Amino acid sequence: MAIDKTSKVYVAGHRGLVGSAIVRRLQKEGFENLVLKTHKELDLTRQAAVEEFFQQEKPAYVIVAAAKVGGIHANNTYPADFIGINLQIQCNVIDAAYKSGVQKLLFLGSSCIYPKFAPQPITEEALLTGPLEPTNEWYAIAKIAGIKMCQAYRLQYKWDAISGMPTNLYGPHDNFHPENSHVLPALIRRFHEAKVTGAKEVVVWGTGSPLREFLHVDDLADAVLFLLENYSDGSHVNMGSGVEVTIKELAEMVKDVVGFEGELKWDASKPDGTPRKLMDNSKLAGLGWKAKISLKDGLAGTYKWYVENYTS
Numbered sequence: 526m527a528i529d530k531t532s533k534v535y536v537a538g539h540r541g542l543v544g545s546a547i548v549r550r551l552q553k554e555g556f557e558n559l560v561l562k563t564h565k566e567l568d569l570t571r572q573a574a575v576e577e578f579f580q581q582e583k584p585a586y587v588i589v590a591a592a593k594v595g596g597i598h599a600n601n602t603y604p605a606d607f608i609g610i611n612l613q614i615q616c617n618v619i620d621a622a623y624k625s626g627v628q629k630l631l632f633l634g635s636s637c638i639y640p641k642f643a644p645q646p647i648t649e650e651a652l653l654t655g656p657l658e659p660t661n662e663w664y665a666i667a668k669i670a671g672i673k674m675c676q677a678y679r680l681q682y683k684w685d686a687i688s689g690m691p692t693n694l695y696g697p698h699d700n701f702h703p704e705n706s707h708v709l710p711a712l713i714r715r716f717h718e719a720k721v722t723g724a725k726e727v728v729v730w731g732t733g734s735p736l737r738e739f740l741h742v743d744d745l746a747d748a749v750l751f752l753l754e755n756y757s758d759g760s761h762v763n764m765g766s767g768v769e770v771t772i773k774e775l776a777e778m779v780k781d782v783v784g785f786e787g788e789l790k791w792d793a794s795k796p797d798g799t800p801r802k803l804m805d806n807s808k809l810a811g812l813g814w815k816a817k818i819s820l821k822d823g824l825a826g827t828y829k830w831y832v833e834n835y836t837s
């Protein structure tokens with residue numbers, strides 16, 4: 526059911542990769558009553574501040590895109606932050622949203638909630654059927670708790686809380702930190718800097734054999750609005766593109782887009798992480814949604830955005 530465009534919508538984490546794309550999507554659609562607070566204005570780990578904010582603003586819809594987020598190295602290096610901050614943010618936001626009378630809330634998890642060796646493509650039913658990937662189990666446990674919290678509030682209070690599980694995302698406003706980012710923005714930056722400095726080689730982590738599915742964040746934002754308008758059930762929904770590449774293939778694609786002419790060198794001392802995590806997207810497809818942006822086009826657009834916003 527289409528949401529009334531005058532409804533008050535709170536997008537938590539609106540300056541991040543995902544939150545900023547959701548804001549662009551909502552604004553394009555004509556939503557004019559968005560509530561947006563920076564981390565500095567409202568620290569979502571502070572329970573009293575979050576409760577006060579919700580009681581004052583009383584939004585009708587909430588999208589939880591605020592989280593402690595990072596790539597394989599950050600997840601592996603800061604386990605306390607990844608479990609602690611994420612549990613705090615989601616507990617505070619979900620509970621305060623319910624208590625303030627929010628009509629519907631969408632929580633975003635991640636494909637890393639699934640067991641490391643889940644059968645591929647991974648269906649929603651694979652949740653909690655096996656051990657997690659050790660490099661991101663802390664983050665995954667927090668995200669699983671978020672799904673379960675939405676389910677529990679739905680069961681006990683008949684409250685409309687839903688969860689979407691995005692695959693690896695990329696696009697404008699990504700985090701391009703050299704160590705703490707995800708692979709795609711990390712490689713864009715490393716290849717670009719190598720091209721500019723005339724370096725002969727670029728080091729890429731791991732063996733290159735892991736497979737990853739990538740979804741452009743504008744597609745994800747479209748799917749978020751789609752789920753808000755068309756889905757009301759306790760079980761979480763996979764959000765992917767259905768297209769996977771090896772990290773080696775991805776590195777070659779980034780190399781071409783950037784125009785770097787040197788060699789690739791693999792650093793096998795860095796972790797590969799989970800060998801494969803292609804999600805089964807048939808549930809979302811069955812509801813009537815599918816991704817539109819190809820990895821080739823999305824990569825070119827993201828590199829252009831990086832050059833225009835990070836360099837010069």
Ligand SMILES: NC(=O)C1=CN([C@@H]2O[C@H](COP(=O)(O)OP(=O)(O)OC[C@H]3O[C@@H](n4cnc5c(N)ncnc54)[C@H](OP(=O)(O)O)[C@@H]3O)[C@@H](O)[C@H]2O)C=CC1
Binds near residue numbers: 570592
């Ligand atoms: N990026 C990806 O590949 C994937 C992301 N997701 C999920 O999507 C969601 C958004 O991720 P993404 O946009 O990539 O992450 P980003 O790091 O780009 O953005 C996260 C946002 O949350 C804000 N935030 C973090 N901590 C707090 C806090 N204590 N109080 C208030 N705001 C806070 C950040 O603000 P500030 O920067 O000022 O701290 C930032 O604006 C997350 O739930 C993530 O798990 C799921 C799958 C893949």
Ligand SMILES: C[C@H]1O[C@H](OP(=O)(O)OP(=O)(O)OC[C@H]2O[C@@H](n3cnc4c(=O)[nH]c(N)nc43)[C@H](O)[C@@H]2O)[C@@H](O)[C@@H](O)C1=O
Binds near residue numbers: 596709
């Ligand atoms: C979205 C998802 O993101 C994280 O999981 P991940 O998929 O393993 O994420 P990643 O993007 O960091 O790495 C993907 C692959 O790429 C390889 N790789 C090569 N070179 C670089 C590199 O330079 N940087 C990074 N980060 N990885 C590199 C890297 O070794 C790995 O094999 C979760 O922790 C969790 O946060 C989560 O949910």
